[in-house]
């Protein structure tokens with residue numbers, strides 16, 4: 001028994017369907033139904049409002065004199081195993097700006113977990129955010145609400161009118177200003193608890209990234225130019241720094257999220273190896289694509305980008321807090337803006353012997369790498 005002041009999670013309604021059946025919860029997939037003709041569980045559920053366990057036992061024995069203390073505790077344990085209970089933790093309830101996050105996290109804990117700890121882990125986390133464009137600027141807005149300890153932001157661009165359709169961190173009056181400067185100002189107004197460090201710099205080499213990886217727990221890569229090449233550079237840097245990284249990129253009407261934990265999951269170069277081994281057209285496609293020097297116009301649509309950036313930030317929270325399992329470890333999690341669906345690509349393994357970046361492999365043994373530029 002780990003509970004002292006168990007209660008039905010306030011996020012779930014408790015209601016009767018008829019005198020013999022009641023439910024806790026109303027959302028499809030997380031509603032629990034109890035057949036309870038003797039009404040013992042119904043009464044117990046009503047009493048479980050955060051009062052002390054001794055009072056609960058006493059109250060139940062008054063209503064049902066034949067019940068032993070073990071019976072009552074067994075009933076509470078059964079409800080707990082259904083995931084509908086939490087500890088009341090009254091001293092913390094007065095918190096604060098993050099309380100709605102905490103309530104969301106309560107969905108994923110029981111009386112042994114502590115929903116406040118999940119939020120506290122976020123509050124202790126230091127994040128390096130690369131890029132403040134369509135992805136990064138909205139990611140920063142979402143991060144403001146999660147309140148990490150520190151965010152280091154890196155970008156080199158200035159705000160343009162064409163950004164305003166999807167980069168909601170910026171105002172018309174910011175046009176022409178450095179994105180890092182505007183972002184720092186905006187973030188400090190959204191959440192003054194967060195330490196902000198901003199760097200106006202274009203990331204071109206692995207060393208550029210490594211300038212910013214000290215005092216960081218996790219990285220978000222929201223730069224996508226030049227495609228593939230920049231992901232490879234950032235991947236090499238985070239492997240060297242030993243930092244997990246959530247990568248996100250948007251295509252026409254789909255976005256992808258994938259996460260690398262150095263030396264645990266396959267890295268971006270392991271993905272290159274995996275394609276080299278398994279897709280006979282991979283190199284032809286890569287080279288063909290590279291040779292046209294494809295420079296598409298911006299096709300970022302705010303509602304689409306929001307789906308992707310939400311996926312990226314939620315993945316970061318999963319990675320940091322483990323409130324739920326990450327969805328993109330060693331796999332690409334793809335979000336389709338057109339039909340609202342999402343799916344995971346086949347996962348790719350880590351190649352500790354063959355990968356030149358996270359393993360002992362040699363870069364010259366793999367044809368694909370000669371077609372990349374920079375960060376070789």
Ligand SMILES: [Zn+2]
Pocket residue numbers: 266267268269270271350351355356357358359
């Ligand atoms: Zn690797």
